[in-house]
């Protein structure tokens with residue numbers, strides 16, 4: 556099974572989850588680059604404002620194409636209860652996606668992730684077969700490896 560992981564991360568939490576999933580699934584991995592929200596200054600506020608308004612930023616589209624794979628995992632942080640705008644911009648660019656799609660989200664734990672899961676689902680061309688959402692506390696704590704392992708197992712068993 557050829558698996559690709561595409562994700563955006565502003566402060567490293569989603570990257571940590573993406574890298575753990577890539578190791579577990581022996582997947583290729585690529586980050587969506589977006590300069591607009593680089594850490595520092597008031598860019599946190601800009602990220603929140605854009606997320607609420609639905610302003611999609613310029614991004615560097617990943618070089619790897621989902622259509623070369625069997626399965627893609629798309630990962631995003633939750634911003635103002637929605638998937639972070641760089642991932643929304645990625646999907647708005649209508650990338651080639653394989654038949655099998657799964658998604659993962661990280662969040663700060665101060666709002667339920669369901670709204671972000673729903674929006675992400677609405678942006679996909681077909682239904683995601685599995686969804687993982689973890690708080691940043693879980694990603695940076697003891698829960699990470701168990702969650703990654705069982706999510707990977709779900710995906711592998713559906714082959």
Ligand SMILES: Cc1cc2nc3c(=O)[nH]c(=O)nc-3n(C[C@H](O)[C@H](O)[C@H](O)COP(=O)(O)O)c2cc1C
Pocket residue numbers: 563564565566567568569570599600602603632633634635636637661662663664665666667690691
């Ligand atoms: C602009 C902005 C808005 C956020 N909004 C939420 C939110 O609505 N609910 C939540 O639980 N966490 C929220 N967070 C926290 C992030 O979802 C959380 O820290 C995430 O793990 C960050 O991922 P990253 O390190 O990969 O960028 C927000 C963070 C940012 C920067």
